[in-house]
Amino acid sequence: MNMIQAINSAHDVMMARDDTVIAMGEDVGFFGGVFRATEHLQKKYGSNRCFDTPISENGIIGTAIGMAAYGLKPVAEIQFADYIYPAFDQLVSEAARMRYRTAGEWNLSLTVRSPYGGGIFGGQTHSQSPESLFAHVAGLKTVIPSNPYDAKGLLIAAIEDPDPVLFFEPKRIYNGPFDGFFDRPVTPWAKHPKAEVPEGHYTVPLGKAAVVREGEAVTVIAYGTMVHVVLATIEAEGIDAEVIDLRTILPIDMDTIEESVKKTGRCVVVHEATRTGGFGGELSALVQERCFYHLEAPVERATGFDTPYPHSLEWAYFPGPIRIGTAIKKALEV
């Protein structure tokens, strides 16, 4: 399966198992989603279980919160993460705090899916990576898969999770792993081992990172599309890096990170999102606090620049192999 098919399959599995699971969002119903993530679901489960919504992100999340308060498990789609901001109040002030402010009287089993990230010439409003805005909010979990197997297992885990989960899908790698070498042809998922996706139910636990490559020289922490760019970069540079796919942004799997950095003594954090206030800052601070005596060099960050996401200058903005390679080599120099 490619990533879209894996996400579609996660919906299908959960909607078949649990009739309180519903899918909703703009163009999600009859049409099956602008990225086809909810294709055939309305036909199979009916328009009471999978339906189109008005173009109103605060309405989508606001009503989904009400449905979750009733006892349903809504999987709400925001068409692009760039358009999640109208729902920011509902997510931050309501979804995140429902359990806390009611002392556990109400909890929301709510999943919010949203295509995210750049590398597709999406310009300013089809490329953003807003994960750190949500990591700053107590009460929200944020998940970002990097391959079809994890996408399905994490999405099922998110739907089953008793807390509200934001599920950001790197749309650049919906159809194939993108390694950052934009001038090379993109390989489809078919040839990738993580495209082997079981048909039925399985989960990938939230809050658990994956060591996708073991190495001794340096720890590189990435998630989403950047996992593939990092792997291609270290291969091209011949660096024996240990690569961690964070998978869940919050709660952070600190055990996996600590174990790795204490072994390698060096750490590089990579993300597409802008640098200042980005999640790399949090990761860098944690590594510094918890691995200080094991560090042999400062923690480096390879990220997007502190500008809005540009259109024509996409490949100057995108943290590709050169920027990542430079950061890794810098961490290795000292």
Place this chain on the structure above:
Amino acid sequence: MTSDIERPNRPALSLHVPEPNARPGDEIDFSHIVIPAAGSVRKPDVSASPAETHELVYSLVRVLDDDGNAVGMWDPRLDPDQLRRIYRDMVVVRIFDDRMYRAQRQGKTSFYMKSTGEEAVAVAAAHALDREDMTFPTYRQQGILVARGYPLRDMMCQVYSNRADPLKGRQLPIMYSSRDYGFFTISGNLATQYPQAVGWAMASAIRGDSRIASAYIGDGSTAEGDFHAAVTFAGVYRAPVILNIVNNQWAISSFSGIAGGDLTTFAARAVGYGIAGLRVDGNDPLAVFAATRWAADRARLNLGPTLIEMFTYRVEGHSTSDDPSAYRPKNAGAAWPLGDPIARLKQHLVVLGEWDDAREADLLETVEAEVRAAQREAEKQGTLVTSSIEFPQDVTTMFEDVFEQMPWHLREQQAQMVAELEAKRK
């Protein structure tokens, strides 16, 4: 300010900023308010189309006339016992409000908000719903909890944030929550509960349930984007929801004209969204009951949502942090032409021969005693503590319920806080 671009053939534009017709020091003037006679507004069949309610959104459904008689098609014909229950609940709310207001002034809590003059829009509406229907209130519908028999002591414990506070001291006073009593958790963020109520109602419809939702918003908050989202979704999915707008004329210091109510009514918003609309005398408990029952019947019969503007007046300040004499004439509430909801229902009961001075005295004495006893019980559990060392709740609970399971970073912060507290105690 003058424009630096001159076009001699065109008049200079000017910005209209609405102003209320009376400010502090002015004579109170409610002459602009058009009040149709009680009983004069027709009652459509519950199956009426939204467009058929067009004239109702510019009128005012009223049942009780100036002499206390129930008149017209909207008279819900309640039996005297039910009228007395509604009356009693409104009296409880007013006395409760007065005591908690005083408790705030005595420093026993940080904050309180009264609902004086608006008791009917919560109490009479709650009486017209089924106990299982979910309400999505704002911070000024404490009457719903009272009408549903929620323990007054528990309400007070929440206001005091004491050791018996059901919300463990996490919420600002009056932000009650009770799933068991169909009272959705109150949020400080205005209007957010409106689309949530619509979603709850959609869920009830998805599940083939028979319960409906009832949402509340104030006149000021209808300007929020969530209002538009909620009525759009309610109209699109014909959700079984009652959308109440409590127009009490004031949003803190801003009069309803600033919210967009100057040349139209709030009920008129309904028709544009394809929703049935009613505009109701919010100080007439019988009109509130009848309109709510009509809307509930529509919702239960899958005939869709109804938007009801409850036309009333915020008699007191916005909150204990507000002084209304800074922006409106003193005693404006007493001059409100639709009167007081409690006094009007009492007059009606007297006209029916179902109430008298002896019963009134008896009721006031009983309710005063009940509220006083609840307050005594609540205060046994403590009042607001402002110490940085001693707290009413176990301090470790601060970290609970952020998530179902406490992640490592919260466990670490919990341990840090416990250590901090131990250091302070030394």
